[in-house]
Amino acid sequence: MLSPLEAAKQTAAHKAINKHVENNFVLGIGSGSTIVYAVERLAERVAKENLEVVCIPTSFQAKQLIVKHGLKLGSLDTHPILDVCIDGADEVDANLNIIKGGGACLLEEKIIASCANGLVIIADYTKNSTKLGDQYKKGIPIEVVPMSYVPVRNKIRNTFGGEVNLRMAVAKAGPVITDNGNFILDWVNFKQLDDWKEVNTAIRMIPGVVETGLFLQMAKIVYFGQADGTIKEQTAKDGH
Numbered sequence: 001m002l003s004p005l006e007a008a009k010q011t012a013a014h015k016a017i018n019k020h021v022e023n024n025f026v027l028g029i030g031s032g033s034t035i036v037y038a039v040e041r042l043a044e045r046v047a048k049e050n051l052e053v054v055c056i057p058t059s060f061q062a063k064q065l066i067v068k069h070g071l072k073l074g075s076l077d078t079h080p081i082l083d084v085c086i087d088g089a090d091e092v093d094a095n096l097n098i099i100k101g102g103g104a105c106l107l108e109e110k111i112i113a114s115c116a117n118g119l120v121i122i123a124d125y126t127k128n129s130t131k132l133g134d135q136y137k138k139g140i141p142i143e144v145v146p147m148s149y150v151p152v153r154n155k156i157r158n159t160f161g162g163e164v165n166l167r168m169a170v171a172k173a174g175p176v177i178t179d180n181g182n183f184i185l186d187w188v189n190f191k192q193l194d195d196w197k198e199v200n201t202a203i204r205m206i207p208g209v210v211e212t213g214l215f216l217q218m219a220k221i222v223y224f225g226q227a228d229g230t231i232k233e234q235t236a237k238d239g240h
């Protein structure tokens, strides 16, 4: 028996797989806890409906999930254009600006999403926010080359304010190392900024920054599973 939160993740994940997956599709498989339910449902559909789909993972975790469920594994080398990418999120604001990277998978997630004809986000009700930072307090993740973390941290703090912390590992001494051998900085207590695109561009211009967890105007639809079993849908206002 799932908790209301887990059930909400599952509802959103099933909806996305039921609605956005077709035979012969090339699919991006996101990372995190919500995507687990999506891959379970995908495996069910593939078995029942004899679907031919190729899955492109956005992380080591996603690759393991694809393999565990016996799904066909692909890569951008063989499938550089995807029909759809399905992924979770840490926070989604009213304008479909999204924070991702709570699990440190933001770089590959953004690359895969950028190669897909649509990014579909699956999330529970706690991720639904008006402004970034309202709900999610762990900050905006920024993947950096290890040797650059101190100057990058200082530059972000001095330019935009807030605090920037090196993400530390839990069952290892020292920092979290991403799937690409980099560090993660978490930018917390930032003030509300109007133009996230401008901020994102400025941060990405700092030498040493590999990618940010700001996914701006990338998603075409977000499914928020609700505690009562329903789903709230949010789509891009400008139809991007």
Ligand SMILES: O=C[C@H](O)[C@H](O)[C@H](O)COP(=O)(O)O
Pocket (backbone or CB within 6 Å): 030, 031, 032, 033, 034, 035, 087, 088, 089, 090, 099, 100, 101, 102, 103, 104, 105, 106, 109
């Ligand atoms: O790096 C991790 C990813 O961006 C996840 O998609 C995000 O953290 C959401 O994960 P969850 O589904 O566990 O809330």
